[in-house]
Amino acid sequence: MYSEPIARALESGGISSGDVVLFESEKQRVEGELMPKTEVGRPDTLVIKLGNGYNVGVRYAKGAKLKLVKKGTGVPKFPVADAKSKQGLPKVTLVYIGGTIGSKIDYKTGGVHMLIKPGELLYEVPELAEIANLEIKNPFSIDSADISYYEWQTVAKEVASAFGGGARGVVITMGTDAMHYTSAALSFMLKDLNGPVVITGAQRSSDRGSSDAFFNLKCAVKLAAESDIGEIGICMHRTSSDDECMLTRGTRARKMHTSRRDAFRPINDRPIAFVDEKLRIRYNSDYSKAVDRKEARTTSHTKFEPKVALIQSHPNFDPEIIDLYARKGYRGIIIEGTGLGNIPGSTQHKDMLWMSHLEGAMKKGIVIGMTSQCLYGRVNSNVYRLLRLISNLGVVYCEDMLPETALVKLSWLLGNHTPEEARRMLPVQIAREIKDRSETDEFLV
Amino acid sequence: MAIDDYKSIGFMCGIEIHQRLATSTKLFCSCTAEISGKGREIGRIRRRQRAVAGELGKVDRSAEFEEERERDFTYRVFRGNSCLVDVDEEPPHEMSMEALRIALPIARAMGMRVVDELQPMRKGVVDGSDPSAFQRTVLVAMDGSITVNGK
Structure with a gap:
């Protein structure tokens, strides 16, 4: 100002x-x-x-x-490329909801111009015209950190309607901060995917010649246009180099670096596929196939209970915080416990004991799930006596599910099911967010 | 051509002097500014660069030309000499005050007018010489003079 x-x-x-x-x-x-x-x-x-x-x-x-x-000339006219449909190319719907890929900044006026017309985007990334016929949707533009379930609901409906309208695949571009929450939410909200849904963005903004935006977008459009994957995935750089992108499962992805191009990593999982600089797709692990639209059409199930909290157990934590959530009418809590799913449960400092607070919350009908702040690995309530006690209280141990994914999943479950059903389904796989086998090559991938 | 011919066409010429400063760190990160060649190579990064409209709002023609050549660049990363800021994986840190403390007295010595507020900005270079495809540059002072041979 x-x-x-x-x-x-x-x-x-x-x-x-x-x-x-x-x-x-x-x-x-x-x-x-x-x-x-x-x-x-x-x-x-x-x-x-x-x-x-x-x-x-x-x-x-x-x-x-x-x-x-x-007087200045105002925001300049942005050049437009020819955007005629090419016969034989698949149709891909691009849903812009933020990030720098789909916008241009005018440095003189500070104005942000959205590249809504396919021709405008094709001028910036002409290679896309060789991969797919693009349809562009811009339901809203938002800072990724501001995203909430309201926006997820809109995007989920947009994706279902894109498949209903004959899209071969869908690409969503957005800011990166809450990308993995978004990919998890869409994974639960969308059923019977008729094609791939690929989320992409840029860690280094698209107004610089070295931006990762262009390669990420090309790889994402390629996957949406040609792969037979029927899942939500995040497509970003595999390494710091511009030679390969990686598709990570929506319920297993996590932003593991504040700024690097290769920040998004699969946790307790392997990448689904890679796309190299010649845009060749190489499948790397098992995935769900797209559902033939003759068998079933993609549907969105967007009900959502926002009153679910994610809390991290740490030394000196005051468990009265749990009572506060209960008083505020929360219906679910996901705990990021230490190690195998631990919380202070045997300390001699009575004011730091969690047990009675958890019990009180569960008596009020709050569903409580346990994940690990280690992120990698599986929680296990059978190893230590204390963990057995926590589990016996009714806290649900969430296997190898990421804390953020568990947060989104519990919110979605409570929006669509009774608390009893939600409690039962929380540790059961519905969108490849849980596996019963952990393989040796899924750590620090 | 005699000297007067240059005068008749109104020719003027300036010189641009580049001087690396012997500071303890680089201008926008804490890497050593010394090119010692002693650091061990710890990795290589391959990047492609493309022409984008810079802060001047236009796509630079020379930048477009570089992109059309479809070149990719390999950067060697050395322990101590290169960090995430250098390889364009982290935003710049605060500007080196040590560098500014060198620049300001030089400006004063030449009677220059120091700007009220420094505005770091990007100057596009997509010839591969910088992994970020731009140099980060700051105008510190303008005008001023040096006396040479009494003039």
Whole structure:
């Protein structure tokens, strides 16, 4: 936000970002294009792009003057490529819900332009025209961290309607932060997939020449257009190099790095498939096949109970927090226990004992599931006496399921079933989120 | 061509001087700025770069040309010399204050006008010389002069 004097000067001069302005103060005289204000920097400073391309910050002190020299041209027209359908190519529906792949930033005005027309996207990534005929949907655009079950419901319906409309596959582009929650939610919400649903995005934004967006998108569209996979998967870089992408199962994926291209890893699972730089698909593990649309059409089941919490057990945790969730009307809790699924249950510090609080919550009908903060491996209530006690109380041990997946699954179960049914189904596989065998090559993949 | 001919066509020329600073770290990360060649090679990364509209809003023609050549680049990563910031896998850290403390006195010595607020920005280069496909650059000061032979 600008300081008041700047805001006034801009208003009275009819000046906005992208206009050519002349700034004069005692100290300096600067002419150039006014750049958009970002959150970084002082509110009493204007950013001006000089003729040489460099940006400078000028302080709007007392006596400073700002004049309009020339109005800018506004957001430029973005070039469009030919987007005629090509015979013989499969139809892929691209659902944009955020992230930088489907948008362009205009640096002069700071405006974000969504590339809604296939031609606009094809201009940016012309290779896509050789892979599929694209149909583009943009139900909303959201910062991935803001996503909630409301948006998942919309996307699930959008996917079902895309298959209903004859799409061979669906690609969803979004920001990466909550991508694995989204992939898990869609895995439970969608039944009888008639084709692959591939979620992709970029760890390095698409406004840089080195962005991973382009290769990720090409690989995702290729998988959606040609593979016979009937699952939700996340398609991102396999390594830091631009030579291979990896499809990770939606209920097994986790963002394991804040910024690297290869942040998304399968946990307790192997990648479903790889796509190399020549866009050749190589299947790597067992997967569910797409359902023939003559047999069944894809349906969405989007009811969802948001009042489910994810809590992590750690030293010094105050178990009264559990009572708080109970008082707030929560219907489910997933615990990320330590190790095999442990919580402080035998400490001599009475105020740190969890047992009575868990019991109280379950008496109120709250379903409680146990996962592990180790992420890798399986919880097991039979190894230690204490874990047997926790399990005997009624806490459901969730096998090798990821905590975030368990959170989404319990919310979905409670939205569609009675608490008793939800409790019974929580440790039972429905979307490949649980396996009864753990193989040796599924660790640190 | 005599010197007057240049004057008659209004020719002017400037020089651009590049100087690496002997700071303890690089400008936007904590790697050593020294090119020692002593660090062990710990990996290689292969990348492709494409032309995108830079902060100037246009796709650079030379950048487009580089992309049409479909080149890919292999970067060698050395212990101590290259971190995730260098290989474009992590956003930049705070700018080195040590570097700024060198730049500011130089600006003053040449009577330059230091800008009120520094604006780090990207300058696109897709010739492969930088894994991020841009250089991160900051204008610190403008104008000023140096006296040479009394002029």
